[in-house]
Amino acid sequence: MTDPDVPSLAEIHGFRIKPTGTHLSRTMMLEDLRGVLSACTDCSSPPQYQAAIVDDNVLAKPTARSARMSFDRLRELYAFDPASRIFRALVDIWPSERGAQPSVALLCATARDPILRAITPFLLAHPAGATITPLAIAQEAEQRFPGKFQSKSLQRLGRNAASSWTQAGLLQGRKRKTRARPEAHPVAVAYALLLGDLCGRRGQALFSTLWARMLDASPHELRRYAERASREGWIDYRAAGDVVEITFSHLMREEA
DSSP, rough: OSSOOOGGGGGGGGGOSSOGGGGTTOOHHHHHHHHHHOTTTTSSSHHHHHHIIIISSTTTTTHHHHHHHHHHHHHHHOOTTTTSSSHHHHHHHGGGGGGHHHHHHHHHHHHHHHHHHHHHHHHHHHHHBBBOOHHHHHHHHHSSSSSOOOHHHHHHHHHHHHHHHHHTTTOOSSSSEOOOOOOOOOOHHHHHHHHHHHOOOOGGGGGGGGHHHHTTTOOHHHHHHHHHHHHHHHHEEEEETEEEEEOOOTTTOOOO
16 A cells, blocks of 8 residues: 555655554553653664663563563664664654653654554544544554454554554543644654655645644644744744745754
């Protein structure tokens, strides 16, 4: 199945296209991600992240097996490889604003989890206040990937996707999940625009990508946050009438 949001060339930057999904077994693991990035400020390679999670057990998992599984799932979602531009940019902006971390984590997880990405437009099509059940999410996944997954896997996917979307503010409620609008943050907008750029979109088109739509803000609001992100040094934003130029000299810089 062709992915309308991620071209094959984007894989070099850390996107994943093969239709396997971490959300069949886990959520986006926000608190584990926070724990790892807090403990691993000096990690510069996948083996170092692995050693911290598995050998040093920085996440305080009860067994070596659970620590290993956590590393495997976290790497699926976030790469944990500074050679990956989407992970490098995430690490770059992560400490700047804790309130933006759920949105940034979800953006990265969606770039890395093709099944979550395939069902995200279903979520975004619902207006604020609409009820969205795990069953409806599972049914959408079955329509997108007919016959590929067993019923129990689809049920877990529905629950896990709903949990991740709730953590990121796109849903609210515990037993009854309803569509909500997350708070926008300049660094999250900068990251969403970067993901669109890495997928080949440019200029004004960056405000209509899946990543931009996941922030659930109007084009005017997105431009306003992009201007703020530019003033803060995350992106380079220039606009003259309908002509928009956005570049990423900071987030796309080469590591020394």
